[in-house]
Amino acid sequence: MKAPPFAYAKPRTLEEAFPLIERPGSRILAGGQSLIPSLNMRLSSPQLLVDIGGLARLKDISLQPGGLRIGALVTHAELERSEQVRKHVPLLAEAAPHIAHPAIRNRGTLGGSLALADPAAEYPACALALNATMVLMNRKSERKVPAASFFKGLFETDIRPDEILVAAEFPKVERSVFLELARRLGDYAIVGLAGVADASGKRIAFFGLDSKPVLATHAARAKSVEEAKALLAKDLHPTGDLYNSPATKLHLAGVLLSRAWNTLSKPH
Numbered sequence: 357m358k359a360p361p362f363a364y365a366k367p368r369t370l371e372e373a374f375p376l377i378e379r380p381g382s383r384i385l386a387g388g389q390s391l392i393p394s395l396n397m398r399l400s401s402p403q404l405l406v407d408i409g410g411l412a413r414l415k416d417i418s419l420q421p422g423g424l425r426i427g428a429l430v431t432h433a434e435l436e437r438s439e440q441v442r443k444h445v446p447l448l449a450e451a452a453p454h455i456a457h458p459a460i461r462n463r464g465t466l467g468g469s470l471a472l473a474d475p476a477a478e479y480p481a482c483a484l485a486l487n488a489t490m491v492l493m494n495r496k497s498e499r500k501v502p503a504a505s506f507f508k509g510l511f512e513t514d515i516r517p518d519e520i521l522v523a524a525e526f527p528k529v530e531r532s533v534f535l536e537l538a539r540r541l542g543d544y545a546i547v548g549l550a551g552v553a554d555a556s557g558k559r560i561a562f563f564g565l566d567s568k569p570v571l572a573t574h575a576a577r578a579k580s581v582e583e584a585k586a587l588l589a590k591d592l593h594p595t596g597d598l599y600n601s602p603a604t605k606l607h608l609a610g611v612l613l614s615r616a617w618n619t620l621s622k623p624h
C-alpha cells in the first residue's frame with residue numbers, strides 16, 4: 357500500500373523545527389522505520405512530516421560527569437558499535453543487536469524508539485532499568501523526565517505535542533544483563549529482561565509483558581533466585597498475546613530472571 361499524501365519539511369536547526377511541529381496535523385519523522393510503515397498501512401495520516409534528520413545537535417554521544425548523554429538521532433547501529441556505550445552503558449550495546457535487522461538498525465534511532473514506546477521494544481526497558489532521563493525541548497525551554505514517568509502506557513509517553521525528544525541521559529552502570537526470548541532473532545520480544553546492578557542494588561525491567569516496561573521491584577530485593585522467581589507474580593501482571601497466555605509469559609519471565617540472577621548478584 358502507499359502512504360496518504362502529506363507535506364514534507366526538513367528543518368536545519370531546532371529553532372526552525374519548533375514552529376513546524378507546532379502546526380496541527382504535523383508529525384516528527386526520525387529514522388522512519390516505524391512511522392513510514394504505519395503510513396503505508398494507512399494507520400496514520402499526518403498532514404506534515406517534519407524530518408528532524410538534519411538536526412546535527414541530536415547526533416552526539418557525549419561523556420558527562422554522571423554518565424552518557426546520547427542524542428535522539430543516534431541510530432541503533434551506532435549505539436551497537438560505540439566504544440563509549442560499550443564501556444559506560446553496556447546494557448544498550450547488548451540490547452541493540454536484538455532490534456530488528458541491520459537495514460533497520462542503520463536508520464532507526466534511539467529517540468524514535470523511546471518516543472514510540474512500543475511495549476515490546478528493547479530501549480524503553482533499558483531506559484527504565486538504567487533510571488535514564490529523557491531530555492525534552494520546546495521552543496521556550498528544556499525539561500527532563502525520568503524514564504519511570506516518561507513511559508505512560510501503550511505507545512504513550514510524556515512528550516507534549518510541541519516538544520522534541522532531543523537526548524536521553526544514561527548513568528554509568530557497568531554490570532548489566534540483557535536477555536530476550538523471541539521467535540526469531542530480530543523479531544519483537546515475547547518477553548525480555550534488562551537488568552543492572554550496582555552498590556545500591558538491582559534494577560530489573562521486563563518488557564513484552566504489559567502495555568509498557570515494568571520494574572520488578574520485589575524480585576530485585578530478593579535474597580535468592582528462588583525467592584526472586586516467587587516474587588515475580590507480585591511485580592508482573594502479563595497480558596497474553598496471540599501466541600502466549602499470561603501464564604506462559606510469567607513463566608518465561610522467571611526463566612530469564614534465573615539466567616540473569618548470578619550476574620546481577622555478584623558482589624561489588
Ligand SMILES: Cc1cc2nc3c(=O)[nH]c(=O)nc-3n(C[C@H](O)[C@H](O)[C@H](O)COP(=O)(O)OP(=O)(O)OC[C@H]3O[C@@H](n4cnc5c(N)ncnc54)[C@H](O)[C@@H]3O)c2cc1C
Nearest residue numbers: 384386387388389390391456464465467468469471477521
Ligand atoms: C520489520 C521491523 C522490525 C522491527 N523490530 C523491532 C524490534 O525488534 N525492536 C524495536 O525496538 N524496534 C523494532 N522496530 C522499530 C525500529 O526500531 C524503529 O527504528 C524505532 O521504533 C523507531 O525509530 P525511528 O527513528 O525509525 O522513528 P520513526 O519511525 O521516524 O518515528 C517513530 C515515532 O516516534 C516519533 N519520534 C521520532 N523521533 C522523535 C523525537 N526525537 N522526538 C519526538 N518524537 C519522535 C515519530 O513522530 C513517530 O511517532 C522494527 C521495525 C521494523 C520495520
